[in-house]
Amino acid sequence: MIHVIKVKSQPGEVLRFPKICSHCSQAAGERMRIGKRRGQTIRSVYVPVCEACGRELNLKSGEEERLVRIGLVAAVLVGLIILFAGLLILPSLISIVRLFPIWLRLIFSVALAVPVVIAVWQLFKRRSLRAAKPIKLAVLNSARMTHYSWRATTFEFENDVFAERFNELNESNLMEI
Numbered sequence: 001m002i003h004v005i006k007v008k009s010q011p012g013e014v015l016r017f018p019k020i021c022s023h024c025s026q027a028a029g030e031r032m033r034i035g036k037r038r039g040q041t042i043r044s045v046y047v048p049v050c051e052a053c054g055r056e057l058n059l060k061s062g063e064e065e066r067l068v069r070i071g072l073v074a075a076v077l078v079g080l081i082i083l084f085a086g087l088l089i090l091p092s093l094i095s096i097v098r099l100f101p102i103w104l105r106l107i108f109s110v111a112l113a114v115p116v117v118i119a120v121w122q123l124f125k126r127r128s129l130r131a132a133k134p135i136k137l138a139v140l141n142s143a144r145m146t147h148y149s150w151r152a153t154t155f156e157f158e159n160d161v162f163a164e165r166f167n168e169l170n171e172s173n174l175m176e177i
């Protein structure tokens with residue numbers, strides 16, 4: 001069962017989590033970062049997990065490894081192509097670029113390449129995560145941040161015990177969904 005919990009929290013305020021694993025409710029020894037992006041800002045918190053679940057988070061399936069490697073090669077290749085295009089091809093297409101000194105062309109090309117390289121890398125990282133082992137996906141899905149604002153954060157917890165303890169710890173700050 002999924003427990004949707006909205007709790008009052010200002011940005012930067014530390015939220016209280018029970019000291020048990022969000023997946024299997026064993027004693028926690030590790031933590032898992034969960035977060036939510038809204039436009040340019042990201043809010044993230046660390047949720048407790050046990051050592052066994054923490055280990056699973058760090059393991060990659062064969063397919064995951066393969067996609068990460070392909071992603072790395074693709075990101076480097078795309079970066080090099082954009083650099084090459086910015087330095088050599090663009091000046092031949094747009095005459096004013098030929099007047100720019102080489103260092104300016106280089107800065108321009110790097111500025112163009114960096115966001116694309118990051119986007120390609122993140123695309124493959126997301127794809128690779130889908131190929132993760134079921135246990136890893138289960139741990140990752142056990143606690144999610146689904147929404148946040150300047151005064152509240154909404155979580156979804158799958159583990160009943162974890163959700164119950166979280167509610168107890170944050171009782172005075174719970175909000176209506």
Ligand SMILES: [Zn+2]
Pocket residue numbers: 021022023024025026049050051052053054
């Ligand atoms: Zn666990």
